Amino acid sequence: MATFVDDAPNAKGLYGAALLFVRWSDGGDRPVGHLETEYLAWGTTPAEALAPVLALTLQEVKRHLDRCIDTAGAAGGEVRWP
Numbered sequence: 001m002a003t004f005v006d007d008a009p010n011a012k013g014l015y016g017a018a019l020l021f022v023r024w025s026d027g028g029d030r031p032v033g034h035l036e037t038e039y040l041a042w043g044t045t046p047a048e049a050l051a052p053v054l055a056l057t058l059q060e061v062k063r064h065l066d067r068c069i070d071t072a073g074a075a076g077g078e079v080r081w082p
Contacts, residue, residue: 001021003020004017004019005049006046014043017046017053018038020036
């Protein structure tokens with residue numbers, strides 16, 4: 001899991017921050033896919049947008065991952081997560 005924050009602000013002057021979940025090969029030597037949340041927080045600076053995302057509990061992060069998996073599956077994508 002990693003965090004993501006925009007490199008530049010949007011038209012309203014805000015930066016968005018989200019979570020990125022990487023799926024690794026069975027051998028763990030290379031990424032084979034990923035899922036991303038929608039923007040979870042906004043801020044006037046990258047640090048301000050990222051702070052609430054970094055403060056998420058493990059349970060909250062897991063709920064976001066589960067939601068991403070459900071959404072990808074409903075969209076017809078192949079989702080194979082352990």
